[in-house]
Amino acid sequence: xxxxxxxxxxxxxxxxxxxxxxxxxxxxxxxxxxxxxxxxxxxxxxxxxxxxxxxxxxxxxxxxxxxxxxxxxxxxxxxxxxxxxxxxxxxxxxxxxxxxxxxxxxxxxxxxxxxxxxxxxxxxxxxxxxxxxxxxxxxxxxxxxxxxxxxxxxxxxxxxxxxxxxxxxxxxxxxxxxxxxxxxxxxxxxxxxxxxxxxxxxxxxxxxxxxxxxxxxxxxxxxxxxxxxxxxxxxxxxxx
Amino acid sequence: xxxxxxxxxxxxxxxxxxxxxxxxxxxxxxxxxxxxxxxxxxxxxxxxxxxxxxxxxxxxxxxxxxxxxxxxxxxxxxxxxxxxxxxxxxxxxxxxxxxxxxxxxxxxx
Ligand code: HEM
Ligand code: SF4
Ligand code: SF4
Ligand code: FES
Numbered sequence: 065x066x067x068x069x070x071x072x073x074x075x076x077x078x079x080x081x082x083x084x085x086x087x088x089x090x091x092x093x094x095x096x097x098x099x100x101x102x103x104x105x106x107x108x109x110x111x112x113x114x115x116x117x118x119x120x121x122x123x124x125x126x127x128x129x130x131x132x133x134x135x136x137x138x139x140x141x142x143x144x145x146x147x148x149x150x151x152x153x154x155x156x157x158x159x160x161x162x163x164x165x166x167x168x169x170x171x172x173x174x175x176x177x178x179x180x181x182x183x184x185x186x187x188x189x190x191x192x193x194x195x196x197x198x199x200x201x202x203x204x205x206x207x208x209x210x211x212x213x214x215x216x217x218x219x220x221x222x223x224x225x226x227x228x229x230x231x232x233x234x235x236x237x238x239x240x241x242x243x244x245x246x247x248x249x250x251x252x253x254x255x256x257x258x259x260x261x262x263x264x265x266x267x268x269x270x271x272x273x274x275x276x277x278x279x280x281x282x283x284x285x286x287x288x289x290x291x292x293x294x295x296x297x298x299x300x301x302x303x304x
Numbered sequence: 305x306x307x308x309x310x311x312x313x314x315x316x317x318x319x320x321x322x323x324x325x326x327x328x329x330x331x332x333x334x335x336x337x338x339x340x341x342x343x344x345x346x347x348x349x350x351x352x353x354x355x356x357x358x359x360x361x362x363x364x365x366x367x368x369x370x371x372x373x374x375x376x377x378x379x380x381x382x383x384x385x386x387x388x389x390x391x392x393x394x395x396x397x398x399x400x401x402x403x404x405x406x407x408x409x410x411x412x413x
Contacts, residue, residue: 227379266310267375295307296314 071146073100075112076154079161084152085109097137097145098126101153101165114165121279124215128165129154134220136279157220158233172216175232180258181239184251194248202245209242209287211280218274218284230263234274234284237265241287244294256295265291309371316368323361348410355411362403370396 069091074084087104098116105112116126121139128137130145131152145151159167187194196203218234219225225233232240237259244255259265268288275283334344348354374392377383383391 224379260307262306264306266307267305292310296311299307299311 072150073104074152075104075165077164079163095142097130097135097140097142097153100142101137113163122213124213127156127215127217127220129157129220134217134277136215136217139279156216158222158225159216159220169216172219172233172235175236176239178258179232179236179240180255181236181243183243184249184254186248186250196247202247205245206242208282209238212238212282213280215279218278221273221277223271223273224267224269228267231267232259232263234288237291238282238284238287241290244291256298259291260295265295305375313368313371316364319360319364320368323357345410350413351411355407358407359404362400362407366396366399366403369399
């Protein structure tokens with residue numbers, strides 16, 4: 065019988081300070097990075113902390129740094145990332161580490177609110193449901209953004225977030241752009257104001273790390289360009 | 305970086321773009337048949353047009369570069385708040401003084 069294939073996996077242990085700990089993990093034919101983390105927690109060290117829920121790329125809770133790159137671990141195959149039988153798994157960048165591979169995602173979600181990525185209703189529950197033409201240009205613009213699974217991979221990939229903790233980041237701004245284009249939204253000015261401040265969309269350098277790393281192939285950079293365009297147009301309008 | 309700083313930096317960039325092209329065009333024209341300071345000063349001294357041209361250039365680049373360096377200092381050096389704005393204003397003042405001095409130097413009679 066051939067010798068069982070092993071890989072060596074370095075896993076972050078600790079909080080903001082800590083160190084990588086090495087584990088030997090059995091290789092399988094079909095194995096995701098999340099499978100590896102789960103295997104370590106079940107068979108090697110039950111004190112390992114990490115987060116996941118759906119395991120099928122829907123919930124956005126399993127993102128980690130794999131060899132320094134932010135990825136959704138439940139849909140990243142080991143053979144895609146393994147280098148010479150080794151890989152390194154760490155907590156998501158740009159977020160406080162709670163323990164091991166679990167980050168505190170509060171700052172990420174707080175910024176969605178700060179960017180006014182909220183629904184500002186035009187009607188009440190007693191009004192009939194408004195019909196929206198799916199071919200309408202503003203509605204088509206929203207198509208991409210609503211596929212976001214809130215995984216924070218783009219937020220971890222963004223160097224502007226790393227350099228400027230106030231920056232709202234790609235996902236929150238993309239949400240703001242979706243809500244801005246929603247014909248059922250009553251307070252578009254609140255959105256433009258929210259994305260025009262110190263941490264606003266104008267900090268984006270359009271280098272596109274968010275679009276490169278988004279597991280759903282979304283392009284927050286495009287959404288941010290839309291916000292820059294609308295705020296710039298509005299800048300002159302409001303002055304006259 | 306707020307919307308106001310963003311607009312100021314993009315508008316000054318727009319102002320500079322044609323000035324840069326004009327500047328390059330004049331340089332190519334000026335070096336035909338050699339370059340002498342007398343020839344340059346002959347063109348610029350006492351010229352309100354060249355004063356306005358390079359004066360506008362200096363004002364635009366001072367604003368543009370002060371905002372740009374403010375971004376770099378904030379993201380790379382972690383400067384924030386009052387310290388950041390103070391350094392940006394100081395850069396603006398320095399560039400304006402150096403630039404306007406040079407413009408005055410070649411246009412004054
Ligand atoms: C026609 C000429 C110019 C144009 C069109 C231009 C355009 C721009 C634009 C669009 C940005 C924003 C980049 C971003 O935020 O990602 C920028 C940033 C910057 N510019 Fe200029 N610029 C010009 C000339 C200059 C000059 C002459 C200087 C220096 C004296 C300068 C210094 C800077 C600096 C330091 C930044 C900050 C870097 C950054 O924010 O990424 N620029 N420029
Ligand atoms: S394009 Fe903008 S939002 Fe996207 S990673 Fe770069 S700076 Fe961040
Ligand atoms: S835009 Fe993409 S990378 Fe960013 S949170 Fe949404 S799904 Fe994740
Ligand atoms: S576990 Fe839900 S997206 Fe990975």
